[in-house]
Amino acid sequence: MSETRPPGLGEFRLLVSGPEHPGLSAAVSGALAEQGADVVRFDQLTPAAPAPADHAGPTSYLRAAFRVEEPGTGVPLVEQALHELLDGKGMTWTISDASAPKRMIILASRSDHCLLELLWRHRRGELAAEIPLVISNHRDVQAGVEFFGIPFVHVPSGGEDKSASEAEILELVRGRADLVVLARYMQVLSEDFLRAIGAPVINIHHSFLPAFVGAGPYRKAWERGVKLIGATAHYVTPELDAGPIIEQDVARVDHTYGPKDLQKRGAYVERAVLSRAVQAHLEDRVVSRDGRTVVFE
Template sequence: MSHFRERRLRTFLEQYKDRARLLISCPDRSGIVAAVTTFLYNQGANIVESSQYSTDPEGGTFFLRIEFDCPEMISRKREMEEAFEPVAKQFQMNWRFSLHSELKKIAIFVSKEEHCLLELLWEWQAGELLADLALVISNHEHTRDSVEALGIPYYYIPVTKENKREAEREQISLLKKYEIDTIVLARYMQILSPDFVAEFPFRIINIHHSFLPAFVGAKPYERAYERGVKLIGATSHYVTDELDEGPIIEQDVARVDHKHHPEDLKRIGRIIEKTVLSRALKWHLEDRVLIHQNKTIVFK
């Protein structure tokens, strides 16, 4: 760990040791915010950020994300969860508390292209990506030196049609060994099996080198060039069984024209891809993304 990252992390953990988040989704009705804020007040908490959204005030789903400070929050978390149960039951809530000090453990999957991986490694080393980057898994050896130079374990697991099931079993075993919370596909050019996805529901984040839903699947830049598009983009989304159809977290675009050839589109696209993936991952790590059906509510 770099000295800068170590200092940044130590400062963050000390500054936010008493900060937590409460995330809620439930049927919309009056009194939800009042009940939650009253509960937090009675617990001695001070709300520092609050965001809410309703899909439809008449019979829709209500979403709420609250950040708050509360003395001795780390030791009181379990006690507070038990105290909140009656409120949650009253409003039929899906809910959870999370602590700022409990950094999520992430694993990065990568193939040959390294731009997204290198962006995440740089942000992690600079203390901008507040997560426990536990390991990198790749079906190629290309990025080993960049990863191991930072003291991060690197696992080379080749994948072929013949050994795919065995390779995924090995990957899953490693992810469970490291107690991984979130998997980041940083241009990992393999389609995950339904069995793999089922092990980590809505915990796998992908970057697709296209502005979905256009140009799903392989070679989107070549197909965008053939179509003569004037905008190209990238999409970060959660992985589901349907290829490139999972809930979208973030997207961005760049304007292009007839002078740009496929290689130009790829060069421009790489910049968008790494930026979009970084933003999506940070929002996920900060519990700013709530899933509703096949869409997301992102409290930025």
């Protein structure tokens, strides 16, 4: 769930993660209070984890949404306090300005259900982003994109050798995106590309991962005779379909569904799962650490 009141000028979000240490919430909220920050929401937790044998110890996560009367002076002072508090203790933290929408570039192929859902939610004001560009290797989706007033660029996928098309996409994206979304973009991206892109990449996989990794998951699901089909939104890492999961959901199916029916039914799960994951990311509610995510409500 997003913040409970509309973000206005001067609303910020702080995300912190790192090794558990006592007094974290007091230190952070003290630093906020000192700058007169009005805390709208504050969540701090230390999730359960298996025995320390294979893990380094508990990790704490903290998220605060707060408003500052004079952002120009207040936020730098909060930041300075956090540097003193958290740096050197293995903590990672960011502060985002809720009034500055993230730049989100979407890549799609021929299937447009995930793409259109994002554009439609964006137009309704439910995704706090600006969309400078949609890129696709198919012209089929162009009219749909342009109807929403979003610029469209066609980058053919280029057969076996993807280096040219990847280079072209890099040129378009690098420095212009805070987030890249693969909205059923049916090309596997190279490790080099992922290293160079300079922004987190969210993908939607059309199965309940880790079941049915790779191509043709609905066909595989039919063959296995599952009674539910699913979709998984995750951050992309070099290993195929193995990145940290942000959101998953399923739908009930039965024996009357052939592989094509599973695909049709699954499309509705995919678009919902991807949208919810993108929204959570845009609202600074996701922390990814050690291959897993914490998604604040």
